[in-house]
Amino acid sequence: MQAFDFVAPTSVDEAVSALAAGGGRARPLSGGTDLIAQLQEGRLALDTVVDVKRIPELMAISISDDGLTLGASVACQSINANQAIRDAYPALIDSTHLIGGTQIQGRASIGGNLCNSSPAADSIPNLIAHSVTCHIAGPNGRRSVAAEDFCTGPGRNVLANGEFLVAIEFPAPPANFGAAYLRFIPRNEMDIAVVGAGASVVLSDDKSTIQSARVALGAVAPTPLFVQEAGDSLAGQPVSEETLAKAADLAREAAKPISDMRGTIPQRKHLSAVLTQRALRIAIDRARGTKTVDELGRLNGHG
Amino acid sequence: MAKRIAVETTLNGEETVFLCEPRQTLLEALRDNLGLIGSKEGCGNGNCGACNVILDGVLVNSCLVLAPEIEGRSVVTIEGIAEDGVLHPLQQKFLEHASLQCGICTPGFIVSAKALLDDNPAPNEYDVRLWLAGNLCRCTGYDKIVRAVLDVAENDA
Ligand SMILES: Cc1cc2nc3c(=O)[nH]c(=O)nc-3n(C[C@H](O)[C@H](O)[C@H](O)COP(=O)(O)OP(=O)(O)OC[C@H]3O[C@@H](n4cnc5c(N)ncnc54)[C@H](O)[C@@H]3O)c2cc1C
Ligand code: FES
Ligand code: FES
Numbered sequence: 001m002q003a004f005d006f007v008a009p010t011s012v013d014e015a016v017s018a019l020a021a022g023g024g025r026a027r028p029l030s031g032g033t034d035l036i037a038q039l040q041e042g043r044l045a046l047d048t049v050v051d052v053k054r055i056p057e058l059m060a061i062s063i064s065d066d067g068l069t070l071g072a073s074v075a076c077q078s079i080n081a082n083q084a085i086r087d088a089y090p091a092l093i094d095s096t097h098l099i100g101g102t103q104i105q106g107r108a109s110i111g112g113n114l115c116n117s118s119p120a121a122d123s124i125p126n127l128i129a130h131s132v133t134c135h136i137a138g139p140n141g142r143r144s145v146a147a148e149d150f151c152t153g154p155g156r157n158v159l160a161n162g163e164f165l166v167a168i169e170f171p172a173p174p175a176n177f178g179a180a181y182l183r184f185i186p187r188n189e190m191d192i193a194v195v196g197a198g199a200s201v202v203l204s205d206d207k208s209t210i211q212s213a214r215v216a217l218g219a220v221a222p223t224p225l226f227v228q229e230a231g232d233s234l235a236g237q238p239v240s241e242e243t244l245a246k247a248a249d250l251a252r253e254a255a256k257p258i259s260d261m262r263g264t265i266p267q268r269k270h271l272s273a274v275l276t277q278r279a280l281r282i283a284i285d286r287a288r289g290t291k292t293v294d295e296l297g298r299l300n301g302h303g
Numbered sequence: 304m305a306k307r308i309a310v311e312t313t314l315n316g317e318e319t320v321f322l323c324e325p326r327q328t329l330l331e332a333l334r335d336n337l338g339l340i341g342s343k344e345g346c347g348n349g350n351c352g353a354c355n356v357i358l359d360g361v362l363v364n365s366c367l368v369l370a371p372e373i374e375g376r377s378v379v380t381i382e383g384i385a386e387d388g389v390l391h392p393l394q395q396k397f398l399e400h401a402s403l404q405c406g407i408c409t410p411g412f413i414v415s416a417k418a419l420l421d422d423n424p425a426p427n428e429y430d431v432r433l434w435l436a437g438n439l440c441r442c443t444g445y446d447k448i449v450r451a452v453l454d455v456a457e458n459d460a
Binding site: 001004029031039041053101102106 | 308324325326327328347348349352355358361362363364366367368369371372374415418419434435436437438
């Protein structure tokens with residue numbers, strides 16, 4: 001690797017100063033599973049690496065009736081091991097179990113996954129489905145951005161010079177809420193999504209009608225894609241395969257994939273519909289309290 | 304060239320201080336600066352697991368950790384798995400089951416399996432295969448590795 005300086009600030013303000021001083025040549029380091037690989041391969045050259053993991057806010061998990069606030073650098077492994085998160089946000093676990101293998105999950109963070117801003121990132125459709133808010137600190141103070149507005153292109157996002165992600169905030173799941181994330185890969189483990197789909201629903205009290213829904217896709221556009229019309233089409237509709245199929249069709253139409261070594265345009269469009277419908281079914285099952293994360297693990301290819 | 308940094312860490316249970324450049328990975332520092340050449344570089348980008356170490360109780364790829372990151376942390380490498388010159392049961396069972404051929408992947412598999420058994424002393428075959436999905440072996444076909452780990456797990460349970 002080419003030479004760079006390493007700093008490990010212990011406060012948000014110090015990190016902002018270090019990042020701002022470095023201009024575009026300073027970057028935050030969370031788990032390093034993207035950043036260090038990119039530095040090793042010479043795809044990225046930096047003057048300063050700013051390890052943000054010594055800042056308590058970046059490593060904090062706070063879960064209450066108000067929702068879940070996840071420090072940007074918290075590793076997937078810490079999320080997987082947190083029973084309160086598993087119970088309240090099983091769909092988040094769908095993503096944290098899928099990102100890499102055991103040793104990648106030991107380091108990889110949701111904040112890093114979001115800030116790396118890959119169109120195929122396995123957490124982002126899920127964050128969009130959950131209506132997550134991204135909390136950012138920078139030279140001009142703090143600001144917040146909705147997950148669906150965070151990424152602006154492959155590897156690009158709304159963070160300006162000196163800004164970095166402090167935490168992501170999941171609203172408290174409303175009554176009768178369920179969500180799920182599914183991805184398609186040709187092997188069982190350790191691969192990049194051909195397509196990913198995140199979905200969430202809120203059902204009526206008798207659980208027969210969909211009050212509202214959100215759908216987002218990965219790997220079918222330059223950024224993770226919020227398919228608002230697919231979720232909106234379900235509002236007020238009965239839970240039925242027919243209504244889900246209609247939302248799935250809208251997801252297929254919204255997908256604007258490319259053909260590459262992982263998949264073709266027709267395959268990705270087809271997968272967009274199939275995964276949307278399946279993710280909606282699991283979200284509904286979870287809203288009804290009939291599906292557990294371990295059952296989903298199997299659906300995701302874990303045995 | 305960036306100046307060298309002194310890093311204080313607990314390495315295989317011993318307080319250790321070493322000098323490194325900020326751009327060095329933990330894997331490079333272990334092998335080149337500290338002479339601990341048990342951890343191997345298979346890929347250098349997180350895909351093969353040959354470099355795996357346990358950092359503050361968590362399994363990680365040492366090729367994707369910067370050496371200065373481990374200041375004040377605790378690291379266990381393959382050199383720290385045997386105790387007082389006695390092989391760890393995993394090492395013993397890898398020998399008995401002939402779970403290695405060229406041996407390049409072996410340190411990574413043993414460190415990963417140690418982290419698994421620390422986390423779950425009685426894994427089933429599915430648990431073992433899933434946990435070890437990030438460790439690659441070009442020689443054995445994996446079956447003998449999985450059997451060795453299960454043998455230790457059963458003995459413990
Ligand atoms: C073998 C392997 C398998 C993988 N498998 C998957 C997979 O299945 N699915 C998937 O989605 N990804 C996968 N990845 C990619 C990677 O592991 C994930 O994107 C991971 O979530 C990145 O998190 P990190 O904490 O390691 O980020 P880092 O590498 O530390 O950072 C990633 C990027 O975000 C920036 N950044 C980090 N923290 C902040 C912050 N707080 N504020 C602003 N910017 C920040 C960094 O500067 C960098 O540009 C894999 C990687 C490897 C090596
Ligand atoms: S050398 Fe680290 S994972 Fe291959
Ligand atoms: S024994 Fe040769 S790579 Fe595993």
